[in-house]
Amino acid sequence: MKISVVITLKKDVLDPQGKVIHQALDGMGFNDVNEVRQGKYFEIDTKETNPKKAKDEVEEMCKKLLANLVIENYKIIDAQ
Amino acid sequence: MKSSVITFPGSNCDRDMDVALKKFGFKNKMVWHQDVELPKSDLVVLPGGFSYGDYLRCGSMASKSKIMQSVINFANSGGMVMGICNGFQILVETGLVPGVLLRNKYLEFICKNVFVKISDKDNNYFKNINNNLLELHIAHNEGNYFCTNDQLKEIEDNTQVAINYCNREGKVEETFNPNGSIKNIAGIFNKEKNVLGMMPHPERMIDPSLSGEDGSLFFKNLINNLK
Numbered sequence: 441m442k443i444s445v446v447i448t449l450k451k452d453v454l455d456p457q458g459k460v461i462h463q464a465l466d467g468m469g470f471n472d473v474n475e476v477r478q479g480k481y482f483e484i485d486t487k488e489t490n491p492k493k494a495k496d497e498v499e500e501m502c503k504k505l506l507a508n509l510v511i512e513n514y515k516i517i518d519a520q
Numbered sequence: 521m522k523s524s525v526i527t528f529p530g531s532n533c534d535r536d537m538d539v540a541l542k543k544f545g546f547k548n549k550m551v552w553h554q555d556v557e558l559p560k561s562d563l564v565v566l567p568g569g570f571s572y573g574d575y576l577r578c579g580s581m582a583s584k585s586k587i588m589q590s591v592i593n594f595a596n597s598g599g600m601v602m603g604i605c606n607g608f609q610i611l612v613e614t615g616l617v618p619g620v621l622l623r624n625k626y627l628e629f630i631c632k633n634v635f636v637k638i639s640d641k642d643n644n645y646f647k648n649i650n651n652n653l654l655e656l657h658i659a660h661n662e663g664n665y666f667c668t669n670d671q672l673k674e675i676e677d678n679t680q681v682a683i684n685y686c687n688r689e690g691k692v693e694e695t696f697n698p699n700g701s702i703k704n705i706a707g708i709f710n711k712e713k714n715v716l717g718m719m720p721h722p723e724r725m726i727d728p729s730l731s732g733e734d735g736s737l738f739f740k741n742l743i744n745n746l747k
Binding site for chain 2 (some may be wrong): 453454456457460505506508510511
């Protein structure tokens with residue numbers, strides 16, 4: 441099954457890339473944007489067919505490698 | 521004194537470090553990242569470069585490579601482990617030193633000489649060094665040291681800050697902070713101070729005709745401290 445994970449920077453962590461993207465959007469005329477935060481998205485295709493077990497395993501992956509918990513949060517957004 | 525330099529795919533300061541260590545009397549061995557055992561060493565160095573192409577987060581992939589378990593065990597048993605630049609990024613990813621290194625605040629790759637103030641001499645890296653300042657070279661895109669407020673308090677309480685960016689007079693101020701690091705931090709120790717991670721490259725400052733000699737001061741002092 442496929443598990444989708446999104447990794448985002450924690451609220452207090454400076455995101456200079458997000459800031460520059462925000463400025464670019466502003467320059468393009470998208471003036472309603474309050475803030476842009478850039479993150480990462482992973483699709484993990486696993487042999488595990490039990491959704492609970494697959495999610496638990498991906499959570500371990502997030503903790504051990506995919507995210508650095510000092511600065512990032514992870515969220516499993518989809519399993520199918 | 522025996523040293524080991526670990527080479528990861530994408531390391532590019534490993535041979536410079538080898539030259540520097542040998543110049544000041546270390547018997548150095550190069551160790552491949554897929555090796556499992558460390559040779560007997562008094563010092564292990566994780567060199568600069570772009571291990572694994574900086575994929576995922578700088579240093580994250582290298583921190584999981586085979587040799588790293590031996591490096592972690594060596595560090596946990598009191599062995600001296602020094603990570604320079606990408607080596608520092610690898611160290612934070614292993615958790616041997618606290619915090620992380622974020623993208624530079626102004627999104628630019630910085631390649632220049634900087635001055636750093638030695639903030640702690642109660643350790644085997646800087647003990648007995650005459651200077652309070654060193655002029656060293658930095659070359660990085662992700663050297664913006666960050667940690668949580670709780671971590672910062674702990675780091676400061678344990679005097680784990682090794683070096684801070686400063687000007688040539690030794691003033692540590694935001695103006696002299698090249699990359700946005702919290703409190704101008706350029707290098708930190710673990711609690712026991714046998715592990716040092718720092719962004720500046722002492723191995724690039726060992727030849728007066730090419731660069732400068734402050735790296736020589738560092739290595740000469742280091743080997744004397746280890747004898």
